[in-house]
Amino acid sequence: MSDVAVHPAPGAVHGHAAHHPALQHQFQTMSQQKEAAVLGMWAFLLTEILFFGGLFLAYALYRMWYHDAFVAASTSITLSWGLINTVVLIGSSLTMALAVRAAQFSQRMATVNWLILTMVLGTAFLGIKVIEYADKFEHHHVPGPNYIWEEAGHAAAAGEAAAADAGHEVSPDAANFQLHTQIFFSLYFTMTGLHALHMIIGLGLMTVITWMAWKGRFSSEYYTPVEMSGLYWHFVDIVWIFLFPLLYLIDRAH
Amino acid sequence: MDATRKIPSLHYLNNGHGLASWLLTKDHKRIAVLYLITVSIFFFLGGLMAVGIRLELTTPEGDFVTADTYNKMFTLHGVIMVFFFLIPSIPAVLGNFLIPIMIGAKDLAFPKINLLSYYIYAVGGIFVLSAIAMGGVDTGWTFYTPYSSAASNTNVVPTALGIFITGFSSILTGLNFIVTIHRMRAPGMTWFRLPLFIWAHYAVSLIQVLGTPVIAITVLMLFVERAFGFGIFDPARGGDPVLFQHLFWFYSHPAVYIMILPALGVMSELIANFSRKKIFGYSFVAVSSLAIAVFGFIVWAHHMFVSGISVYAAMVFSFLSFSVAIPSAVKVFNWTATLYKGSISFDTPMLYAYGFLGLFAIGGLTGLFLATLGTDIHLHDTYFVVAHFHYIMVGGAIMGYLGGLHFWWPKMFGRMYSEFFSRISAILVFVGFNLTFFPQFVVGYIGMPRRYHAYPDEFQVLNVMSSAGASVLGLGYLLPAFYFLYSLKKGEVAGPNPWGASGLEWEVPSPPPTENFAVTPRVTSEPYEFTPRVAKEVELV
Numbered sequence: 135m136s137d138v139a140v141h142p143a144p145g146a147v148h149g150h151a152a153h154h155p156a157l158q159h160q161f162q163t164m165s166q167q168k169e170a171a172v173l174g175m176w177a178f179l180l181t182e183i184l185f186f187g188g189l190f191l192a193y194a195l196y197r198m199w200y201h202d203a204f205v206a207a208s209t210s211i212t213l214s215w216g217l218i219n220t221v222v223l224i225g226s227s228l229t230m231a232l233a234v235r236a237a238q239f240s241q242r243m244a245t246v247n248w249l250i251l252t253m254v255l256g257t258a259f260l261g262i263k264v265i266e267y268a269d270k271f272e273h274h275h276v277p278g279p280n281y282i283w284e285e286a287g288h289a290a291a292a293g294e295a296a297a298a299d300a301g302h303e304v305s306p307d308a309a310n311f312q313l314h315t316q317i318f319f320s321l322y323f324t325m326t327g328l329h330a331l332h333m334i335i336g337l338g339l340m341t342v343i344t345w346m347a348w349k350g351r352f353s354s355e356y357y358t359p360v361e362m363s364g365l366y367w368h369f370v371d372i373v374w375i376f377l378f379p380l381l382y383l384i385d386r387a388h
Numbered sequence: 389m390d391a392t393r394k395i396p397s398l399h400y401l402n403n404g405h406g407l408a409s410w411l412l413t414k415d416h417k418r419i420a421v422l423y424l425i426t427v428s429i430f431f432f433l434g435g436l437m438a439v440g441i442r443l444e445l446t447t448p449e450g451d452f453v454t455a456d457t458y459n460k461m462f463t464l465h466g467v468i469m470v471f472f473f474l475i476p477s478i479p480a481v482l483g484n485f486l487i488p489i490m491i492g493a494k495d496l497a498f499p500k501i502n503l504l505s506y507y508i509y510a511v512g513g514i515f516v517l518s519a520i521a522m523g524g525v526d527t528g529w530t531f532y533t534p535y536s537s538a539a540s541n542t543n544v545v546p547t548a549l550g551i552f553i554t555g556f557s558s559i560l561t562g563l564n565f566i567v568t569i570h571r572m573r574a575p576g577m578t579w580f581r582l583p584l585f586i587w588a589h590y591a592v593s594l595i596q597v598l599g600t601p602v603i604a605i606t607v608l609m610l611f612v613e614r615a616f617g618f619g620i621f622d623p624a625r626g627g628d629p630v631l632f633q634h635l636f637w638f639y640s641h642p643a644v645y646i647m648i649l650p651a652l653g654v655m656s657e658l659i660a661n662f663s664r665k666k667i668f669g670y671s672f673v674a675v676s677s678l679a680i681a682v683f684g685f686i687v688w689a690h691h692m693f694v695s696g697i698s699v700y701a702a703m704v705f706s707f708l709s710f711s712v713a714i715p716s717a718v719k720v721f722n723w724t725a726t727l728y729k730g731s732i733s734f735d736t737p738m739l740y741a742y743g744f745l746g747l748f749a750i751g752g753l754t755g756l757f758l759a760t761l762g763t764d765i766h767l768h769d770t771y772f773v774v775a776h777f778h779y780i781m782v783g784g785a786i787m788g789y790l791g792g793l794h795f796w797w798p799k800m801f802g803r804m805y806s807e808f809f810s811r812i813s814a815i816l817v818f819v820g821f822n823l824t825f826f827p828q829f830v831v832g833y834i835g836m837p838r839r840y841h842a843y844p845d846e847f848q849v850l851n852v853m854s855s856a857g858a859s860v861l862g863l864g865y866l867l868p869a870f871y872f873l874y875s876l877k878k879g880e881v882a883g884p885n886p887w888g889a890s891g892l893e894w895e896v897p898s899p900p901p902t903e904n905f906a907v908t909p910r911v912t913s914e915p916y917e918f919t920p921r922v923a924k925e926v927e928l929v
Binding site for chain 1: 488493494495496497498499559563564566567568570571572597598599600601602604605606608609612613616617618619620624625626627628631635903908
């Protein structure tokens with residue numbers, strides 16, 4: 135494989151009659167192989183849409199039922215971190231698109247560099263997510279037995295037992311309100327956690343792709359893996375484009 | 389037997405020896421054999437659970453096992469049979485083996501992903517087996533919350549994870565099939581020249597790709613609720629358990645079509661080939677597969693007529709459920725019309741096909757009772773429901789699977805099985821099945837609820853009939869294991885086309901070579917051409 139790295143255009147070396155080294159035996163031509171990969175990737179992304187769709191459905195339903203609790207919980211999240219992360223992630227989509235373009239033009243080092251930059255931005259996103267999660271742990275906003283919802287300076291614990299321990303009366307409405315904010319945070323953690331998991335998988339994919347690009351496997355004749363990782367990365371980005379307004383933005387103006 | 393019938397010297401089974409050549413294979417035919425072995429093991433395990441259930445129900449008192457053990461037995465029977473046997477059986481074994489050959493390709497589009505999906509399936513299976521080893525799970529295969537998330541103290545988490553993981557195997561298999569059918573067809577293999585088996589698998593793959601992720605996310609939500617104490621379905625925190633039911637059935641109703649559609653595809657092949665006749669209304673049979681897939685997605689709430697959904701929603705879902713009967717009936721009528729004036733025969737695969745026709749018709753028609761709002765209130769959660777879905781899943785899907793396995797077995801392994809014993813087995817399965825499940829319609833109608841280990845005395849006669857039938861059915865299922873294994877070494881050599889069937893798979897040697905075709909075939913005719921095809925070959929000589 136090392137000779138491929140020295141000769142960046144393997145097609146030219148082998149001549150027209152020989153198969154491209156990346157052509158798998160079950161395909162007749164490179165274009166058939168590429169079309170299969172593209173269709174497969176889009177079908178996979180369709181699967182992913184339905185995978186996230188279940189959570190979006192649950193969010194929409196509960197937001198409609200428990201509107202006030204959801205607005206209160208939603209506005210308790212720091213907007214600036216979400217905003218920064220949105221910019222970081224859209225930026226990483228740009229660098230990813232540039233990496234695909236560089237691969238299409240057989241620019242080996244440019245491909246590697248854009249991919250590395252994409253990974254840096256992806257890691258930055260996850261880093262900021264860690265800061266946000268840590269903040270929620272501190273404020274006991276992680277659903278479960280230790281969950282506490284504070285509002286207007288009055289600490290009130292979730293659940294009847296905890297309320298009794300606190301030693302003061304909690305009206306049923308207020309108690310329900312606290313429980314409903316917990317549903318918001320359950321969905322918040324599941325949705326952003328699943329999104330973060332997809333980013334981690336994406337970073338793993340990109341590590342492999344960067345290594346392959348460094349080895350000179352890609353050229354204008356064959357860059358399907360870069361393009362496929364790009365599609366995946368843009369999909370993960372688009373999921374966030376929906377998560378950000380749903381979890382951070384809407385009804386903030388009221 | 390003429391001398392031309394001999395096993396080719398090099399074929400997919402002997403091209404590479406040793407365990408590694410099998411466990412790391414990327415050949416779709418070898419992966420199909422791996423699946424065949426694994427699904428057979430799960431079928432045996434699920435069958436053992438059924439034996440336990442039928443033994444317990446022979447007497448009205450709960451004397452064989454405790455109520456808790458009984459709950460675990462029917463749960464594991466359901467989980468194993470649905471997720472680890474019925475869903476992978478026909479697509480992963482017969483589909484994997486046949487789809488590339490039927491469309492004239494060397495392999496599936498993504499052979500590595502095909503192997504990966506086998507291992508994902510195996511890992512999911514290990515999770516469920518470990519759940520059994522740790523003491524089982526008792527929620528029923530439906531995992532309804534809040535029982536599954538808060539109350540049950542059995543191994544819900546490993547079982548749910550096993551289903552979550554196996555789901556991805558199903559998704560990847562479906563994805564592979566869709567891409568293969570779109571992109572790998574041989575020259576001349578147009579959409580309307582595809583065998584109907586391919587159309588059925590295309591429809592199944594759509595359901596697998598669109599439906600399975602929804603059960604995955606549902607199980608994941610159940611997992612975070614149970615493992616981390618998140619409240620998504622928890623009614624104590626304002627969560628909605630009915631939401632779980634909606635999400636669960638959004639996949640699990642279409643999942644029934646994942647089980648039955650491939651069997652419908654097998655049926656089209658069997659009926660056309662054993663009637664020696666072009667299938668009646670090819671395009672209607674083909675498109676009805678897609679119609680079943682589409683309708684399958686919009687009927688899920690008929691499982692929830694007594695869960696407190698609105699009357700208007702129930703009426704709409706009732707109407708839509710009725711409409712599934714249309715494409716199903718289109719198939720049955722077209723098959724019947726194909727048989728009419730055909731040169732029909734009674735070889736073993738066709739015995740299964742005849743059995744299927746009757747059982748599928750009964751299963752389908754009793755489904756209408758359950759789609760009707762008024763009668764469903766009476767029949768909901770009774771043995772009537774159990775009998776209905778066993779007529780579809782066992783009488784339909786397993787009859788289709790066994791029929792297909794008997795039809796393509798000589799292609800897969802190059803040798804014939806005992807015709808005598810296989811006919812006996814087909815008859816045992818048909819008789820045993822009816823004796824097991826027909827009494828359950830009656831006992832359910834007169835009021836016996838499902839999922840109880842004890843029952844009033846007046847239900848005993850029907851339950852004894854059912855248990856007796858189950859032992860006949862079990863015998864019918866065990867018999868093929870013996871004559872199939874025996875045929876591997878001692879069976880008569882089959883030759884490329886023992887049935888005189890039509891289709892590309894019958895034009896390659898049995899067993900086929902690793903690359904399937906020496907030269908990429910060029911397809912010039914529609915499927916199920918019988919007499920004209922022979923005439924053409926004579927002209928060529």
